[in-house]
Amino acid sequence: MSVWLPAAPCTPEGCVDRTRTAAALPLAVLRLTAVTVLLLAGIALTPLGGRMPAALVRRWCRWIVRAAGVRVRITGAAPATGGLLLVADHVSWLDVPLLAAVRPARMVAKTEIRGWPVAGRLAARGGVLFIERDRLRALPGTVARIAAELRAGAAVAVFPEGSTWCGRARGPYRRAVFQAALDAGAPVQPVRVRYLADGRAVSTTPAFVGEDTLLASVWRVVSARGLLAEVRVVPAVPAGAHQDRRRLARAAQGGDGHREKARSKSTCHL
Numbered sequence: 001m002s003v004w005l006p007a008a009p010c011t012p013e014g015c016v017d018r019t020r021t022a023a024a025l026p027l028a029v030l031r032l033t034a035v036t037v038l039l040l041a042g043i044a045l046t047p048l049g050g051r052m053p054a055a056l057v058r059r060w061c062r063w064i065v066r067a068a069g070v071r072v073r074i075t076g077a078a079p080a081t082g083g084l085l086l087v088a089d090h091v092s093w094l095d096v097p098l099l100a101a102v103r104p105a106r107m108v109a110k111t112e113i114r115g116w117p118v119a120g121r122l123a124a125r126g127g128v129l130f131i132e133r134d135r136l137r138a139l140p141g142t143v144a145r146i147a148a149e150l151r152a153g154a155a156v157a158v159f160p161e162g163s164t165w166c167g168r169a170r171g172p173y174r175r176a177v178f179q180a181a182l183d184a185g186a187p188v189q190p191v192r193v194r195y196l197a198d199g200r201a202v203s204t205t206p207a208f209v210g211e212d213t214l215l216a217s218v219w220r221v222v223s224a225r226g227l228l229a230e231v232r233v234v235p236a237v238p239a240g241a242h243q244d245r246r247r248l249a250r251a252a253q254g255g256d257g258h259r260e261k262a263r264s265k266s267t268c269h270l
Contacts, residue, residue: 006162008171011210015166017203022223023069031222034067057104061097065229068221070094070195070206072101076233079103083150083186084236085177087252088193090159091167092206093217095193098231102191105155108146108177129156143180150184160249166207167195173253178245188237190252198226 022028042060045052065072079086079102086105088095096107111130129149131142149156160173181188197203205224208217221227242248 006171006174008161008163008165008209010164010166010169010207012207012212012216013210015168015204015209016207016212016220017197017205018220023225025223027069028219028223031067031069032218035064035218035222038064038067054104058101061101061104064097065094065101068094068218069224070221070227070229072098072229072231074101074231074233077235079155079189079233080187080236083153083184084155085146085150085181085186085188086155086157086191087160087173087177087188088157088191089170090161090164091193091195092164092208092221093214094195094206094221094229095159096157098193098229099157099191102231102233103155103189105157106149108142108156108158139176143176143183146177146180147183150180150186156180160252164207164209166204166209167202168204170253173249175245175249178248178252181239182243182245182248185239187239188248188252190234190237190254192232192234194230196228196230199228203227 023031038060062072084103084105086099086103088099099105099107107128109128109130111132113128113130129142129145132138146156146158158177160175160177161171162174163171165171178188180186195203195206197205205227206217206221206229208214237248237251242251
C-alpha cells in the first residue's frame, strides 16, 4: 500500500469496546440471518436500478441497520435534490446504509470491497464507484468521474477521512473529493453519524477499524445490546460558498479537522 494513503491510529484491541452486554446467542444468530436475507434481497432487486422508488431504498437501508439490532434516529432537514455530494465521518460498515437512508446515492469505495461476501456483490451491482486508493495517478480520473455524476444530477456519497476511525476521534477530511463538487458546481451535504450505547455514551462497538475483519465486526454488532445510530443531517454547504477545496473540506467537517487530527492519538483509545 502506498505511503500517501491515510491511516487511523485506531485498532480493534485498543479502541473497540467489548464490555457491552451481549444479546443471547439465538437472537444474535437471528439478527445475522435477517441482515443476510435483506442483503440478498437487495442483490436480487439491483437490476431494477433507478426504477426503485427512493423511499423504498431508504426504508430498506434502515431495515438493514434495524435487523442488526441497532436503533436508528435521523434528525435534521431533508437533503436537497439534484447533484449533491454527501460526506460523513467513517466509523462502521453501518455508515453505508445509514447514508443511503438519508438519500440514496452512488457510493465511492475502495476496490477491496468487491471481494467482500454478499456485500461486495451488492455494492458492485448497486453502482458503487470503486477507486484504487494505492494509485495516486488514478486520483484525477476519480475526481472527474465523481464530478460527471454530480453534473448529471446524481447524489454521490463519500467518506473523506479515507479510513475508518473508532468514533471517539476523527481524522481530517481529505480535500481531493471536494474538487469534484467545485468542478460540478454542486452543494455538499454533511451528515454526522455517531453510535451510542443505551442512547447516551458514545459506543465504539460498531467500529470497523485496523485489522478487524468484516465478519468479526458484524458479529460484534449483532451480538450487542442497546446500540443506537444517531444520524444528523446538517445544513448543506451551497455551491459557490467556497472557492477552494481546502476551505470547502473544513466547512463540511465543521472547521475542526486539524484540531481533531492533533488530539486523535490521545482520545481514540479506551
